Amino acid sequence: MRCHGLLLGIALSAAASPVAGQLAGTLDMGAGTYRPERAIAGGIASIVPALRYQRGPLELSAIGVYTDAPAGRWNFLGGTAALVRTPTFGIFQLEAIGQAEWTAHYRVRGTTLFSGGVRAYLGPGSARAWVGRYQGQASSLGTRRPLRRNEFGGSARMGAVQLEFTVANTTVDRALLFGPDGRTDTLSSGPEPQTPTLGAAKPVERVALTDAVLSGRWRIHSVDFDVTLGRRFSRTTPETTIWGLSASRGIAPSLAVVAAAGRSGSDPVTSVPGARYFALGLRLQVGSQALASLPAATAASARAPFRIGPAVGGDRELVIQAANVRAVELAADFTDWKPVSLRRWGDHGWRAVLPISPGLHRLAVRLDGGEWQAPPGTRPITSEFGGQVAEIVVE
Amino acid sequence: MHLRRIVGLALLLLLPAATQAQDARLAGRLDSATAASVQQVVDSARRAGLPTEPLVQKALEGGTLGASGERIVAAVAALRGQLDRARDALGGSASEAELTAAAGAFRAGLPPTALRRLQSLRSGRSLAVPIAVLTDLVAEGVPADQATRSVLDLAREGRPDDEFVALRRQVQIQRRGATSNRPALQPAADPPVNR
Numbered sequence: 085m086r087c088h089g090l091l092l093g094i095a096l097s098a099a100a101s102p103v104a105g106q107l108a109g110t111l112d113m114g115a116g117t118y119r120p121e122r123a124i125a126g127g128i129a130s131i132v133p134a135l136r137y138q139r140g141p142l143e144l145s146a147i148g149v150y151t152d153a154p155a156g157r158w159n160f161l162g163g164t165a166a167l168v169r170t171p172t173f174g175i176f177q178l179e180a181i182g183q184a185e186w187t188a189h190y191r192v193r194g195t196t197l198f199s200g201g202v203r204a205y206l207g208p209g210s211a212r213a214w215v216g217r218y219q220g221q222a223s224s225l226g227t228r229r230p231l232r233r234n235e236f237g238g239s240a241r242m243g244a245v246q247l248e249f250t251v252a253n254t255t256v257d258r259a260l261l262f263g264p265d266g267r268t269d270t271l272s273s274g275p276e277p278q279t280p281t282l283g284a285a286k287p288v289e290r291v292a293l294t295d296a297v298l299s300g301r302w303r304i305h306s307v308d309f310d311v312t313l314g315r316r317f318s319r320t321t322p323e324t325t326i327w328g329l330s331a332s333r334g335i336a337p338s339l340a341v342v343a344a345a346g347r348s349g350s351d352p353v354t355s356v357p358g359a360r361y362f363a364l365g366l367r368l369q370v371g372s373q374a375l376a377s378l379p380a381a382t383a384a385s386a387r388a389p390f391r392i393g394p395a396v397g398g399d400r401e402l403v404i405q406a407a408n409v410r411a412v413e414l415a416a417d418f419t420d421w422k423p424v425s426l427r428r429w430g431d432h433g434w435r436a437v438l439p440i441s442p443g444l445h446r447l448a449v450r451l452d453g454g455e456w457q458a459p460p461g462t463r464p465i466t467s468e469f470g471g472q473v474a475e476i477v478v479e
Numbered sequence: 480m481h482l483r484r485i486v487g488l489a490l491l492l493l494l495p496a497a498t499q500a501q502d503a504r505l506a507g508r509l510d511s512a513t514a515a516s517v518q519q520v521v522d523s524a525r526r527a528g529l530p531t532e533p534l535v536q537k538a539l540e541g542g543t544l545g546a547s548g549e550r551i552v553a554a555v556a557a558l559r560g561q562l563d564r565a566r567d568a569l570g571g572s573a574s575e576a577e578l579t580a581a582a583g584a585f586r587a588g589l590p591p592t593a594l595r596r597l598q599s600l601r602s603g604r605s606l607a608v609p610i611a612v613l614t615d616l617v618a619e620g621v622p623a624d625q626a627t628r629s630v631l632d633l634a635r636e637g638r639p640d641d642e643f644v645a646l647r648r649q650v651q652i653q654r655r656g657a658t659s660n661r662p663a664l665q666p667a668a669d670p671p672v673n674r
Contacts, residue, residue: 116666118666120668128666130666130667149665149666149667150667151666151667153666159666159667159668160667161667161668187667187668308620328665333622334621334622334625344665346665348665348668351668356668357668358668359666359668361665361666363665363666415540415543417536417540420504420536420539421508421536421539421540421542421543422539422543423543443576443607443608443611444576444579444580444583444607444608444611446536446540448543448544456543456544463615463618463619465618467540467544468550468554468557469540469541469544469545469546469550469551469554470544470545470546470550471544471545473540473544475583475611475615477608477611477612477640477644477647
């Protein structure tokens with residue numbers, strides 16, 4: 085109950101935040117080849133709209149994938165997620181996630197999946213680890229299947245490469261169409277409706293699997309690459325290797341060429357089959373880059389992990405959110421790179437009032453006498469001296 | 480009148496000595512050999528009419544971050560070269576803030592022509608924030624020509640500095656990924672199949 089109250093409070097405070105929301109989106113359109121497991125291979129055309137909205141600690145996202153598949157069959161996948169983050173407590177942060185996903189198919193009943201959970205992050209912004217736990221329910225083939233997922237992972241930036249790995253263990257109770265003698269049926273994936281005739285007593289099979297996935301993102305000569313490589317380990321479902329490679333390059337403002345290839349694994353939760361694919365297409369950046377409606381940088385949230393605002397007497401107030409630390413120091417070009425100690429400010433805040441001129445400034449912070457690093461919430465820049473700093477524009 | 484001439488003459492005599500004196504901040508924060516080498520670079524920049532404060536700040540940053548003397552001197556010398564290129568691109572009337580921002584732009588791989596075009600569109604207004612935003616967009620991963628076009632569009636419309644900063648924030652959010660974790664163009668799968 086207390087947890088619900090906390091989440092509600094965060095959501096309400098996000099809604100009341102003075103920060104205007106930020107909307108970003110893409111529209112991918114492509115064509116290629118598609119080779120599903122145990123079905124007809126052939127050419128496909130895809131349309132993929134995606135939107136993401138962020139306001140304070142609240143983030144909403146939605147995606148749709150429409151694919152015109154071989155033999156006149158079309159498939160649609162829709163997904164939406166809502167996410168709320170707590171403020172950063174030092175190097176600790178919590179995230180609550182709720183998501184829904186559904187599919188629709190030509191003359192065949194689709195699937196739905198609802199899940200919710202929490203993730204706990206540990207580490208500074210540039211490299212961090214997390215653990216998460218989710219519960220939910222999937223509906224597919226006329227049955228409901230409760231599922232549980234535990235995961236852990238980590239991400240780090242190594243030079244120009246952003247790396248991430250996730251290990252997720254999923255268990256789902258699945259009703260079988262036929263008896264528990266090990267013999268199961270394979271329904272046609274053709275256009276006829278699938279209405280399995282289950283008996284009153286449905287034998288239940290518990291499926292457990294572990295997906296280990298490593299992904300990387302980097303840029304070479306104006307081309308952005310995304311690579312994913314994963315392996316599914318399981319005693320109850322076939323083990324399989326999944327992979328994906330995509331590359332995109334901007335060819336005009338808000339327009340990029342995208343090429344993608346890969347092998348997606350079957351989903352044991354919804355029984356949606358896996359496939360191999362190759363596609364080439366265009367990515368259109370949706371959402372205005374017009375700036376009149378965007379908030380000024382000074383309208384930062386009071387809970388932002390790092391902010392600089394006006395102070396009495398023409399100086400600037402600088403606040404950093406860092407919980408569970410005993411000392412916070414800041415060094416910057418406006419302090420002649422002399423460490424300045426910040427004073428406690430509220431529950432988890434640290435504050436200093438300094439004369440800072442408008443313009444571009446370079447700075448770093450140090451917690452409890454540790455390494456110099458970019459302040460939380462800023463983009464870290466590797467200094468030529470080896471540490472990390474940040475550059476900010478003060479208005 | 481006589482007194483003014485004497486004071487003026489004294490200032491003229493003292494000025495070179497003062498400018499050649501080592502910056503007290505360097506002497507207090509770096510070892511003597513490093514401070515002397517940095518001071519040589521600072522002095523040569525001053526003689527060339529370049530701003531010296533960014534060089535001193537670079538050395539102090541190195542000192543605080545615990546870099547070796549060699550590394551500090553090399554970084555300061557590299558920055559001096561970038562400031563030189565920045566002045567060539569923007570002209571002798573460019574402010575210290577503009578030259579410092581332009582030096583950062585060169586470090587990010589932006590060409591001088593981009594800065595000159597920006598200058599021609601922002602006549603009479605400071606270039607420091609637009610250049611800093613342009614540099615940051617490129618560092619964020621936006622292709623240089625695309626970032627340049629966006630910033631030039633704003634400059635052409637006479638937008639104030641805070642709208643350049645807003646562009647930077649908008650792009651940061653977009654670059655974090657408007658799409659889901661789903662791989663690009665991965666097709667929607669076929670219907671479920673009971674195994």
